[in-house]
Amino acid sequence: MALCASYLEPSNDRFTIEAVFYDVGSGESFAVTPTAGDKREDEAVAGHIFQQFDGYTAHLRAASNCEAFAASQLWERALGNCDDAIDLNAGAVGARLRRARILMELDRSSEAIVELLSVLELDPAHEEALQLAGFVAGRLGRRTDAVAYYSRYLQFSPGNATVRMRVAFDLAEAGDPEGALILIREGLDLDPDNLDMWVQLGGYSFSIGEAIIRDYRAASGDSGGIAPDAIASFRDAIDAYEQVRAGRGADTEARHLISIAVAYLRLGELSNAVLAASDALETHADEARLWSVYADALRGTDRLELTLEALARIREIDPDYPNVELRQGRWLLKGERPADAWDVLAEVARTRPEQADAAASLLISDAYSRGVQQDDFDYAATELENLSPATVHQLNFWRGYLVLRGAITEQEPRTLDLARSTLPKFQQALRLLNDVGDYPSTVNVEIRQQLEAAQTYIEIQEAIIRRGR
Secondary structure: OEEEEEEEEEEOOEEEEEEEEEOOOOOOEEEEEEEEEEOOOHHHHHHHHHHHHHHHHHHHHHHHHHHHHHHOOOHHHHHHHHHHHHHHOOOOHHHHHHHHHHHHHOOOHHHHHHHHHHHHHHOOOOHHHHHHHHHHHHHOOOHHHHHHHHHHHHOOOOOOHHHHHHHHHHHHHOOOHHHHHHHHHHHHHHOOOOHHHHHHHHHHHHHHHHHHHHHHHHHHOOOOOOOHHHHHHHHHHHHHHHHHHHHHHHHOOHHHHHHHHHHHHHHOOHHHHHHHHHHHHOOOOOOHHHHHHHHHHHHHOOOHHHHHHHHHHHHHHOOOOOOHHHHHHHHHHHOOOHHHHHHHHHHHHHHOHHHHHHHHHHHHHHHHHHHHOOOOOOOOOOOOOOOOHHHHHHHHHHHHHHHHHHHHHHOOOOOHHHHHHHHHHHHHHHHHHOOOOOHHHHOOOOHHHHHHHHHHHHHHHHHHHHHOO
């Protein structure tokens, strides 16, 4: 603790004292109210300073309590003690900064930024306050202000890449990757060979591109479209990660190489995606995620056999890699190999109960496309296991519907042999259609009519068999 004072003697018998207590460790100050007296009142003036010191110790006590309660996450009690400390010493930077942090914990960001501005009025070069102000402004969506605070912060150490990257990360975490991108670009202007900043540039560019695509697809309903505004972001991501690969060679992390291939996928440049993934596999052949991206790229170029080989490699590396079999089944269906697809998806339903409904959904969708839309009534689902009741009802409906329509066509011209061969099919259709729950209402089908039709055709076939003709 230090007491700094000035002593003025405006006349021979009068004097004035202005004093400030300083905490040498923190640099904070506590101003004593100026006092004056004559030379016979020196003890009274000293008593005034001592009383003021009592106020300072009360401030320190309140500030200490604020810190202790904050450490225990008792935010409201901490806030009250911070308020007391500030009431006793309005120029207390530490108490105001702590109060701002508490307000952030209480999700009162608008109040926190006001408190941080008070700190910056007291100390315009307070680096922690500038950094926090940038973070809170970003959280509030005030990107311009956030970048301005961070830029002021970096004025004290513009070439410090570690600080710059940490600040950019904070800004991105606050929901402002565009602001983070600005800071990293400025850093690369100062240090163009910094590969860590190139990594961040690639990551932020990629994230921005993904966000643009999500918003575009949500607004347009185009699930596979690429928003024009996203193209530049993915190009920037590719260029940034290529800089990293050029600098680190075989030591480039797989995730960065994966991002290059995925960026090409997002751009619809499938051949480039295949090449990027293939090049990366030369140095990271045991990365299941990289093989997965490679498979996606190959599938887009209609190379089914190579795609299936890539999926098989994923299973070798990581037998628990998610959705490999589902993807295999889907791609076999699209590759006009339905029998193989049914085998794969039926095995998924049997061995992976959590994916059974998803496997059944693929089969039902394909059966609908092939069976209903193409009038191929012999195409129907096999038995599947581990399905939820809702999926069982859906599957039963479409199987019963397809079997019924197929048998109706097959039973003409109503010969004895046809009656004998189609009667079991009508009976099967009736059993299935009696176990469909509420599903028919979701596709605007009157199930009663289907049941009556099945029963009528059963009676017709039975009558033909009884007559023997």
